[in-house]
Amino acid sequence: MSLPEVAFAILAAVAVVTAIAALLVRELVHTILWIAIFFVDLAAIYFLLEAPFLGVLQLGVYAGAVTILLLFGVMVTRKRIFSRDAATGIGPVPALLAVLTVVFVATAFGEFPAGAVSIRAYDPTALSVNLFGPNAPWLLLLGLIMLTGVSGAIYLVREGRE
Amino acid sequence: MTTLAPTGFVALSGALLGIGIFGILTRRNFVLLLIAIEIATNAAILNFVYFAAFAPSAPLGISGQSIAVVLVGFAATEVAVGLAIVLALHRAKGTINVAEVTELRS
Numbered sequence: 001m002s003l004p005e006v007a008f009a010i011l012a013a014v015a016v017v018t019a020i021a022a023l024l025v026r027e028l029v030h031t032i033l034w035i036a037i038f039f040v041d042l043a044a045i046y047f048l049l050e051a052p053f054l055g056v057l058q059l060g061v062y063a064g065a066v067t068i069l070l071l072f073g074v075m076v077t078r079k080r081i082f083s084r085d086a087a088t089g090i091g092p093v094p095a096l097l098a099v100l101t102v103v104f105v106a107t108a109f110g111e112f113p114a115g116a117v118s119i120r121a122y123d124p125t126a127l128s129v130n131l132f133g134p135n136a137p138w139l140l141l142l143g144l145i146m147l148t149g150v151s152g153a154i155y156l157v158r159e160g161r162e
Numbered sequence: 163m164t165t166l167a168p169t170g171f172v173a174l175s176g177a178l179l180g181i182g183i184f185g186i187l188t189r190r191n192f193v194l195l196l197i198a199i200e201i202a203t204n205a206a207i208l209n210f211v212y213f214a215a216f217a218p219s220a221p222l223g224i225s226g227q228s229i230a231v232v233l234v235g236f237a238a239t240e241v242a243v244g245l246a247i248v249l250a251l252h253r254a255k256g257t258i259n260v261a262e263v264t265e266l267r268s
Contacts, residue, residue, distance in 0.1 A: 004164045012174045019178055019201050023185040028193060035197050042204055045174075049215040050164060054230055061234050066200065066241050073193050073245040077252045094187035098180035105176025109169050116165040119215045122224050127231075130221075135228040142235045149239040153246035 005116075007048055014041045028074045032067060039063040050121035171212040178205035192251065192258040196244045203237045 001009075015038060022034035039062035046055035131139060178201055185198025207230050214226030248258050255263060 002165070004166055005170075008166055008170055012170065015174060016177050016181070019181045022197055022201070023181065023189065023194065028191070031194060031197060035200070038201070039204075042208065045208065046211055048164070048166075049211055051211050051215065051227055051230075054211055054227060054234070057231060057234050061238050062200075062204075066238060069241055069245055070193060070197065073196075073248050077193075077248060077258050091188050094184050097187060098184035101180040101183055102176050105172060105179065108172060112168045112172060114167070114169065116167050117216050119164045119166060120217060120220065120223050122214075122220070122227060127224055127227055130224045131228045131231060135225060135232070138229065138232045142232050142239075146235065146239045149243045153243050156243075156246040156250040 002116075004048060008045070011041055011045050011048065015045070028078070029071070032070050032074065035070070036063055036067045039067065050119050053124040053127055168212065168216050171208070175205040175208045175212075178202070178208070190259050190261045192244070192248045192260055195260060196241060196248075199244075200237065200241065203233070203240075207233050207237070 018034045018038040018041060022031045022038060025031055039058060043055045043058040046058055182198050182202025182205060189195050189198055210226050210230035214223040217223030217226060252258055
């Protein structure tokens with residue numbers, strides 16, 4: 001195994017373990033710590049895929065902003081931050097559906113080349129030219145949706161609303 | 163130049179999507195529900211990034227990365243709105259357990 005393959009195997013294992021741990025631990029603050037590790041781990045995978053711009057974006061937006069937002073959501077909605085939730089069962093039907101999803105994805109394996117493929121690296125300048133050129137409508141749409149989202153969020157949490 | 167097998171990435175995103183779906187179906191706490199949705203969304207974004215890295219042509223790949231950038235923005239907006247709903251729910255009902263909020267059921 002080459003070094004990138006070993007790195008990917010470790011990062012993938014960490015991603016799966018932290019995602020499962022985030023959903024199964026009983027203290028919400030621990031959940032958010034696990035999910036922070038998950039986001040940083042995905043950023044490392046993006047760096048491994050030679051997409052540094054997306055890696056930095058993942059670190060800034062997810063590991064930074066989203067984690068803090070979630071932590072804030074936990075802080076303001078509980079009396080004691082480290083209070084535990086009642087244990088939720090795993091449930092056979094959701095577990096079966098999750099396994100079925102993985103099996104369904106696994107059926108696509110034959111469509112991909114089995115051996116190693118060289119990774120194409122992109123210059124962040126070319127990415128930004130593409131982002132503001134052919135893909136500008138999507139960026140505009142994102143701006144509009146963010147504006148709508150912020151207006152909606154402010155409306156939901158404003159003072160004096162019952 | 164780095165070389166990697168695409169099947170490992172497909173397996174990883176499939177597993178993350180499975181974990182996300184499992185979380186969405188089983189968790190009752192709104193914050194945990196949001197986290198499960200984020201895990202599933204991240205599986206989708208990972209798809210765009212690795213298909214861009216393994217794309218046969220450069221314009222195709224770079225478009226994939228552009229869409230991934232846009233998707234990260236969408237997911238961040240979704241968390242912001244979700245947490246506003248958490249705060250409104252906590253203020254109105256005193257709980258963020260989605261099983262207890264059944265006003266819209268007929």
